[in-house]
Each structure stands twice: as C-alpha cells, then as structure tokens.
Amino acid sequence: MRIPLIFSKSVGKMASESPLLQVIDLHVAREGQPILRGIYLTVEEGSVHAVLGLNGSGKSTLAYALVGSAGYQPQRGRILFAGQDITPLPMSARGQLGLTLAWQEPARFEGLTVKRYLSLGMRQPDPERVRSALAAVALDPDTYLSRYVDDSLSGGERKRIELAAVYAMKPRLAILDEPDSGIDLMALEDIAALIRRMQQEGITVLLISHRDQVVQIADAASLICAGQILASGAPHEVCERYARCCRACDRAEKVESEVDYERL
C-alpha cells in the first residue's frame, strides 16, 4: 500500500470510502491541559499504520482515547470505527467491536494465569490459538501457560504476553503502544514478524512508536507532534521528516512540562 505524503489536517479527508478507523478533529485535555489538539487520522482496513512521534507528543493519549479509557474522553471530535461513531461507547463495548490495545506498560494480575489471560478476549475458547499466540512472541507455551501474569514475569516477558493476548483475541484493530519498549533490540524482528502475521490474518494494526526503525514495517505512517498530526504518508517519507525536524526539536517535552500549553 502506498500513500502520498500529506502535510496538513486534510488527511482525514483523503481517506478511502470505507476506512476502518477515522479520527476527526479529536481534542483531549488532561487536568485542564490540552493534549490532543484536533487529531485527524485515517487507518485503512488490513493495513499497518504507524503513528510516530517524540515522547510527550500525545501518542499514548491518542491510544487511550481510541479505546475509551476513563479520563481520556474527548472534549470535541469523533471516532468512527467501521463507519460507526464509537465516541460515546464504553471501553468494553469497543473491545467487543474488535478494538483493543496492547499497553505500553502492561498491568500485572495476581493469581491470573497466562492461559486464562490470553483466553479472555476470545469469543470462543481456543486452546490451540492460545498456544500459537505464545509461540508467535517466542515464548514456549509449555513453560508459560501455567505461569501467572504477575510480578514474577520480567518486563520483557510481560510485554510479549501482552502482544500475545492481543494476537490471540484476533481483533479488527490492534493498537500497539510502543511494542518494542522493554524488549531487547534483537526482538524487533520478532515484533515485525508478529505484526506481519496479524496483518495476514486480517488484523489492522495501529502501531505507535517513537522509533523510526519500528515504523519501517508499516504500510503508512503519520507524524504526531504536540497533539496534532503534522503529516501522513509513506513510512520512509514520514521517518525522514521525523529525523529532519523532530529530533532537534524539544517542543514535545515542553508540552509535558509547560502549564500554559497554548503559549508554545
């Protein structure tokens, strides 16, 4: 899939007739401070779409707003999923529609086994898929199925299990928030393989990262800065702009630290 590089808010308007996800003029504030300031984003069904941006640019806030996390309700704008306005829907309902998130820093669960955790998002129990999901993130099912999703797992193991849980669920749209954080560099290939596997099974992936190496595996990419999408297009073009403009800019960090965001 090849998408021309667009440097404007009109990205939402250039979408195909029936994209899986459309974000239209999304505004989200936290504790009175605007974080997302009019996001326009279109994700085509079956694609891997990356959102690239520095820390503090609003990437995770966008992810939380998309899945309906409490405290991230938009003050303005709409989220369309498969043509349906899901903006007012609670998180569970969005999950049931097939919209889920692999968390950047996944939660721990005392007493919940990996087997049960991976099964929670499935419509029907499927032990074979649970096993293959673990194998897909390079974890031995025989070793991990009976382990608990608690503090006994290392950060890397927990992260892999999170990705496996999302894969096992077979959602329509999987948002992967910094999937490579906490996993060693060698595992980047594992993540790329998992994303390709998701795509082959018809899972659309919204890949959120601050690392341009990760974004290279996407079909399309968008550059986020200070709560706005600055550009969308082919990954290498977006990465090039990211490298040229964003690396030398401290605007995103300022967003997090400044009280008066609008003065930036």
Place this chain on the structure above:
Amino acid sequence: MSDFEAILRAYEAAGGDPAFLKSPTVGSLVISGNQVLGLNAVPGLSVEASPLADGVQVAVRVAEGAKIAFPVHLCFGVVPAEGVQRIVVDFQIGAGAAVEFLAHCTFPNALRVQHIMEGEVHVGAGATMRYSEVHYHGEAGGIEVLPKVRTVVEERGRYRSAFTQTHGRAGRIEFDYQVDVASHGLAELTAKALGYGEDRITIRETIRLNGEGARGLAKSRVAVRDRAQSHVFATTEGHAPLARGHVDCVEIVRDQALAYAAPIVVVTDARAQITHEAAIGTVGKKELETLMSRGVEEEEAVDIIVRGMLGE
C-alpha cells in the same frame, strides 16, 4: 439422609472430594457438630478424637521421620441452620516428619452457627507441615468463625498455613494465628477472605522469628464490598540475627465497605530484617481497563481481578 451423607454433601459444596474420605490409603477425619463420623489413620499418622459437649477434642500425631504420602483430609462442619462446633485440636509433628493437611470447613445452611477452633501445633525439628483450610459458609451470613491457633516451629522446621474463605458469606470471622519460629525455621501464614453484605472479617497474624536465620511471611488478601468490613493486623517480629520476615497485605474495597490494614514490624536484633507492604484500594484502573479493552464487561472484569487475588 444419614448424617454422614449430609456432611459429605456439605464437604463437596466446600470443594472437597468425598472419595478421599472413604479411601483406606488416605488419612482422614470427618466431624459433624460434635460427632466423629469418620476417622482413618495411616502408617506414621495417628488421629484420636473424642466428643465434647459442644464439639470434639482431636489429637493428631505424626511419628518422627514419617513421610505421609498423601494429604490428610479433614472435614469439619455443621449441617443444620443452628449450632456450635468447638474443635480443640493438638497437632504434634515429629522431628523430620512431613505431612500435608487439607481441611474443608462447611456450614452451608448457617443461620446461627458458631465454629470455634482452638489449636496447638508443634512442628518438630526439621519437620514439614502444610495446612490448608477452605471454608464454605452459605449465603445467609449467619456464621461466626473463630479460629485461634498457636504454633511452635522448631529448628529447621517448616510450617505453611493457608486459610481461604471465598465462597459464600464470610459472616463474622475472627482469625487469630500466632507462630514462634526457632533457628533456621520457616513460617508462612496466608489468609484470604471475601466479604459482602454485612460481613465482618478480622485477621490477626503474628510471626515471631526467635532463632537465628528464621524466616517468616504473613500474607493476607481480603476483598470487601457492600457494607462489609475487614480489619487486618499482621505482625512480624525479628528477635535474632539474620532473621528475615515480610508482611504483605492487600485489600480491595468497593461500595460502602471498609478496609483497615495495620502491618506491624518489630525488630529487637539489629541483624534481623523485616519488611512490609500494604495496599488498600479499589480495583486498579489499569488492570480493570486492560480486561475491558478485551471486551470484558466492567463487572466481570472486577470479579476476575478479585478472584485472581484471592487465588481462585
């Protein structure tokens, strides 16, 4: 239905498997009210039980060096809606012995039932004892459970006790366990309880690490909702060099329920080290939302988290 059949049904409701109570190769004891309905000893294990006016006096002996192959199954219960059951029990685990007890305490119809446990436990040098007690109280909440156990763990002995009440109303639980641990001995006390309605749960766990290198863990997991209340007092004391102890309390509170935790650490020897952690609150937002993002409804997600914490 005979009394034995009735208590077996109640035992099953509490999660027990009646087949173990009938097996000649498995040590077992069945007490309904103040009646001893079943008793089976195996080589190395002796069990004596004699009725009291309001319960049963029990003496359990494990011979020195005996390794009891299968867990010993105990069933205590009151089937009628009203009654008192007092179990006065003395466990003597001989030096070097190893034994595990699985106790099911069942009060399925309790409207006004009192279950009192007065226990003395002696774990000999180098011996290992595991004691797991699972309760089922029915839904009326008319039960009072008052276990009071004093345990001594001798040098290099190991004692692990787990109390679980997670099915049915807690009613009123006053749990009071104290353990004294000698050098290089180990004690682990775990209490898990679920309260709702007007339930009242009080857990008092005390571990005194008296000998050099003794280790202890006092762990509690309690979830309360509606107008239930829980109070946890977990104490670990280090009185000897290289004693290591930890207190770990987690309570989940919802609705108008009340949870109180007081982890207490006492050290009288500078070379001992005791740590503690306590967390009280509602179900964590991130845990909850992680499950909801998989399509699980909020109420079910809370239930999954609470049940996981309580070890189900």
